Amino acid sequence: MASVSLLFVTLLSVTLYINIKSFILWDQSQTFLPSLSDSVLMDRRFPFKVLEHIFSFVDSNEDRNSVSLVCKSWFETERRTRKRVFVGNCYAVSPLKVARRFPKMRSLTLKGKPHFADYNLVPDGWGGYAWPWIEAMAARRPLLEEIRLKRMVVTDECLEKIAASFRDFKSLVLTSCEGFSTDGIAAIASTCRKLRNLELRECIVDDLGGDWLSYFPETSTSLVSLDFSCLDSEVKLSDLERLLSRSPNLKSLKLNRSVTLDVLESLLRRAPQLVELGTGSFSDELDPEEISKLTKALSELKQLKSLSGLWDLLPEYIPVLYSVCPRLTSLNLSYATVQMPDLIDLLSRCSKLQKLWVMDLIEDKGLKTVALCCKELRELRVFPSGADLDETDVTLTEQGLVSVSEGCQKLESVLYFCVQFTNAALVSIAKNRPNFRCFRLCVMEPFAPDYRTQQPLDEGFKAIVERCKDLRRLSVSGLLTDKAFEYIGVHAKKLRMLSIAFAGDSDLMLHHLLSGCESLKKLEIRDCPFGDTALLENAAKLETMRSLWMSSCFVSFGACKQLSQKMPRLNVEVIDEHPPKTRPDSSPVERIYIYRTVAGPRLDTPEFVWTIHKKPEVGVSRLAIR
Amino acid sequence: MSPEEKLQSNVSDGGLKEHNYLGLSDCSSVGSSNLSGLADDDKATISLKATELTLGLPGSQSPARDNTELNLLGPAKLDEKPFFPLLPSKDEISCSSSQKNLASGNKRGFSDTMDKFSEAKVSVYAEKNWMFPEAVVANQSVVKKEVPQNIPKGKQSTTNNSSSPPAAKAQIVGWPPVRSYRKNTLATTCKNSDEVDGKPGSGPLFVKVSMDGAPYLRKVDLRSYNNYGELSSALEKMFSTFTLGQPGSSGATGKDVRNETRLKDLLNGKDYVLTYEDKDGDWMLVGDFSWEIFIGVCKKLKIMKGSDAIGLAAAPAPRTMEKSKMRA
Numbered sequence A: 001m002a003s004v005s006l007l008f009v010t011l012l013s014v015t016l017y018i019n020i021k022s023f024i025l026w027d028q029s030q031t032f033l034p035s036l037s038d039s040v041l042m043d044r045r046f047p048f049k050v051l052e053h054i055f056s057f058v059d060s061n062e063d064r065n066s067v068s069l070v071c072k073s074w075f076e077t078e079r080r081t082r083k084r085v086f087v088g089n090c091y092a093v094s095p096l097k098v099a100r101r102f103p104k105m106r107s108l109t110l111k112g113k114p115h116f117a118d119y120n121l122v123p124d125g126w127g128g129y130a131w132p133w134i135e136a137m138a139a140r141r142p143l144l145e146e147i148r149l150k151r152m153v154v155t156d157e158c159l160e161k162i163a164a165s166f167r168d169f170k171s172l173v174l175t176s177c178e179g180f181s182t183d184g185i186a187a188i189a190s191t192c193r194k195l196r197n198l199e200l201r202e203c204i205v206d207d208l209g210g211d212w213l214s215y216f217p218e219t220s221t222s223l224v225s226l227d228f229s230c231l232d233s234e235v236k237l238s239d240l241e242r243l244l245s246r247s248p249n250l251k252s253l254k255l256n257r258s259v260t261l262d263v264l265e266s267l268l269r270r271a272p273q274l275v276e277l278g279t280g281s282f283s284d285e286l287d288p289e290e291i292s293k294l295t296k297a298l299s300e301l302k303q304l305k306s307l308s309g310l311w312d313l314l315p316e317y318i319p320v321l322y323s324v325c326p327r328l329t330s331l332n333l334s335y336a337t338v339q340m341p342d343l344i345d346l347l348s349r350c351s352k353l354q355k356l357w358v359m360d361l362i363e364d365k366g367l368k369t370v371a372l373c374c375k376e377l378r379e380l381r382v383f384p385s386g387a388d389l390d391e392t393d394v395t396l397t398e399q400g401l402v403s404v405s406e407g408c409q410k411l412e413s414v415l416y417f418c419v420q421f422t423n424a425a426l427v428s429i430a431k432n433r434p435n436f437r438c439f440r441l442c443v444m445e446p447f448a449p450d451y452r453t454q455q456p457l458d459e460g461f462k463a464i465v466e467r468c469k470d471l472r473r474l475s476v477s478g479l480l481t482d483k484a485f486e487y488i489g490v491h492a493k494k495l496r497m498l499s500i501a502f503a504g505d506s507d508l509m510l511h512h513l514l515s516g517c518e519s520l521k522k523l524e525i526r527d528c529p530f531g532d533t534a535l536l537e538n539a540a541k542l543e544t545m546r547s548l549w550m551s552s553c554f555v556s557f558g559a560c561k562q563l564s565q566k567m568p569r570l571n572v573e574v575i576d577e578h579p580p581k582t583r584p585d586s587s588p589v590e591r592i593y594i595y596r597t598v599a600g601p602r603l604d605t606p607e608f609v610w611t612i613h614k615k616p617e618v619g620v621s622r623l624a625i626r
Numbered sequence B: 001m002s003p004e005e006k007l008q009s010n011v012s013d014g015g016l017k018e019h020n021y022l023g024l025s026d027c028s029s030v031g032s033s034n035l036s037g038l039a040d041d042d043k044a045t046i047s048l049k050a051t052e053l054t055l056g057l058p059g060s061q062s063p064a065r066d067n068t069e070l071n072l073l074g075p076a077k078l079d080e081k082p083f084f085p086l087l088p089s090k091d092e093i094s095c096s097s098s099q100k101n102l103a104s105g106n107k108r109g110f111s112d113t114m115d116k117f118s119e120a121k122v123s124v125y126a127e128k129n130w131m132f133p134e135a136v137v138a139n140q141s142v143v144k145k146e147v148p149q150n151i152p153k154g155k156q157s158t159t160n161n162s163s164s165p166p167a168a169k170a171q172i173v174g175w176p177p178v179r180s181y182r183k184n185t186l187a188t189t190c191k192n193s194d195e196v197d198g199k200p201g202s203g204p205l206f207v208k209v210s211m212d213g214a215p216y217l218r219k220v221d222l223r224s225y226n227n228y229g230e231l232s233s234a235l236e237k238m239f240s241t242f243t244l245g246q247p248g249s250s251g252a253t254g255k256d257v258r259n260e261t262r263l264k265d266l267l268n269g270k271d272y273v274l275t276y277e278d279k280d281g282d283w284m285l286v287g288d289f290s291w292e293i294f295i296g297v298c299k300k301l302k303i304m305k306g307s308d309a310i311g312l313a314a315a316p317a318p319r320t321m322e323k324s325k326m327r328a
Helices: A001-023 A039-045 A048-055 A060-065 A073-082 A094-099 A115-119 A129-138 A154-165 A182-191 A210-215 A237-245 A260-270 A288-299 A315-322 A340-347 A360-373 A398-408 A422-434 A458-467 A482-493 A507-516 A532-537 A556-568 B001-010 B038-048 B065-072 B089-118 B119-126 B132-158 B162-171 B180-190 B228-243 B256-270 B293-299 B320-328
Strands: A084-087 A105-113 A146-150 A171-175 A178-179 A199-201 A202-206 A226-229 A252-254 A276-278 A306-308 A330-334 A353-358 A379-383 A413-418 A437-445 A473-475 A496-502 A522-528 A547-551 A570-574 A591-596 A609-612 B206-211 B216-223 B272-277 B283-285 B301-304
Touching: A001 A073, A001 A202, A039 A570, A048 A073, A048 A094, A060 A073, A060 A084, A060 A570, A094 A129, A115 A522, A178 A182, A182 A199, A182 A202, A182 A210, A210 A237, A226 A522, A226 A609, A237 A260, A288 A315, A315 A340, A315 A570, A315 B132, A340 A360, A353 A360, A360 A379, A379 A398, A422 A458, A458 B001, A473 A609, A482 A507, A507 A522, A507 A532, A532 A556, A556 A570, B206 B228, B216 B228, B228 B301
Parallel strands: A084 A105, A105 A146, A146 A171, A171 A199, A178 A202, A199 A226, A226 A252, A252 A276, A276 A306, A306 A330, A330 A353, A353 A379, A379 A413, A413 A437, A437 A473, A473 A496, A496 A522, A522 A547, B206 B301
Antiparallel strands: A547 A591, A570 A591, A570 A609, B206 B216, B272 B283, B272 B301
């Protein structure tokens, strides 16, 4: 009796399992575990068309990557249906391979330089060139519609190639890119007839003048978003007005600083449907009539959810913004040098705010107001204004962050610059907000201990990683010993990205991290006493990660060679602007950048970058073919 | 490169017990006295190195104080070899004791030189200092051990508002980790209010200042001055360049002091007067109301030629007369 029911249950559960497995794909939040057995069964049950249909519901690239590992037919089906391709490190794979693998590709996202390039730690000319990718896609994937690049070198040639090659091109988003001029932008504007998104976010552009805007043809009416906030020169007002008038779908407009306040009203009148607005300069003199016109124009933006720009915002113009505050979900005041009392006036009206970027001029008192009034807050970033350098009293302390963590239940992402911190504050913050996904604390004084107890901040960060089980991204700072990293290794199981500076005592730190953090994908370290031992012991881990950056650490040249020999699918790059004449194995290396790749050593290294050769006797090879 | 050779041999000997990182003999006194123990050519090399842009951390060994001006805009020695060998960790302890005094002493030195550094902070941010990332590491082993000692000083400096740590911070490459895009943008924002001291409170009150014959306007924050005297001297500094070579000025040379006194004379009644436009649109002579009232009513400032200002009354005079004078 028992055995019959057991058999029945087993059969039932097996059948259920097979059926349920196919439905796992419908539920995108499941992580898909590759299985070995059922491929033949699947083929018979699920012909290509059906699989294709099922896969169309799988959006996330991580899930799609897992799907493609199940079996050959799934791999084939998946690759033929993937539309949005994401390559986190442009040197991990060759453009040709990607172009061939995904015939239906419509959107390509690439990232180039290591993250620390943002802070001038990567010399100019290191690499990250977009051209090989654009060239490959232009030749093979002419139906490509979207290109999103981050930290890459993009030239005018690239932009012209894009304009000339992709007839349905719709979307260009460049973040922290460089190497192009406004001529390239003009090419895009004039040629891409179906252009919807043109966004230049914090790029370094060779600004040859504002003419590029006039290159949008009179027939162009498809714009949905336009962001030229990083450009310097003035655009012609009449061109901009006419563009806005004929772009009824424009939802996001981010002006640059040279668009003065007196013309803002006229622009807004022509685009009342805006959802995101980045103003230009907010400091010019307006007479009372102009002020009231501007106030009215802003109040007409009934759909406005996001406000940014606000350069040089003068306190007397803050009331002009009152009408949009109640609807705002995103507010970027990080370029507005407004003092705390005025900020309070503004923020106390923003009850729906989910994302707030502000400078430390907000002080603890301002953050208290945020904690009281902005109950929907999910993301907070507090940037240093440099006010402490000017000897002004800006009282932003750890208390500010504690208040926000208490008051804002939904807070999950924080970037906080502060002069000093305490363990007690970190513990409180962790207790209040176990739902942190991203916690980046920058204690600006290197090696600063808890200023009340003089202890390292180990216990504080321990609380953070212990309680915040979903933590994906962490940046640590202040005085930290190996212990802190032991805690991180033990608890931060979902951590994907970790940034460390001026911390630790020994190799044990790195060892804790590499052996403990299972999900670690990106690790970047500067000025820490890590060295060879930890790296070599955990070499295998490095192939499971996207990249590892170490600068001003104790890594020797010999260890780099050994590592490269041990791990064939890692590129071990030595970046050394002052190379010694001879390189004994014990000589230290300025910077190393290690990343997994199936493309082999790259061919576009400048003279200060060496890819360690796989054959140790060769030592260092520099394939400097540009 | 004798200090460097010395250093290399030290490393192979298993420690820098008797020399600090510059290859100098250990002294208990700090700062410039360190240089005295060297042979002349070493000194020359060292002082040349000392003119390099900085080595960064608070409590780190700072270059010679007497070369501060040169420091900030020092020639970039790209061919210079880094002279801080990265020591394996086991050597940390041996070198820390000898360097204790040096580090803490230099921290004092640092706060002394803070003022000179603060002016250059914007240029430091903008400049890419590639020179010494490893210097920071070599120091780091020292500095960490220093922390217990430095805390009182650290506390002091933060409460003092003398901001010596920020000056040191400004000189570490890429620290604090703020995107260079943001740094550059804020640098231009700060420049606008650079001439003023930015007191907190009700925020800056900017008014345009124009001067007859000057090609462009300036803006000043009235709230950053406490009285007419401060405003006047600030304006003098701002516009002194325009009075050079003006007809009627006595033979100009380049000395600032002379320019300032000349301008003072000019402003104090010889050739130029300071006037302002008030809320009603009237142009008035500056000086008769109390400062607080003045900043409440002043909308624009103008430095006028004395001849043009004749007829402008200081106290509220019949408007018709003033307006007709302005139109003339």
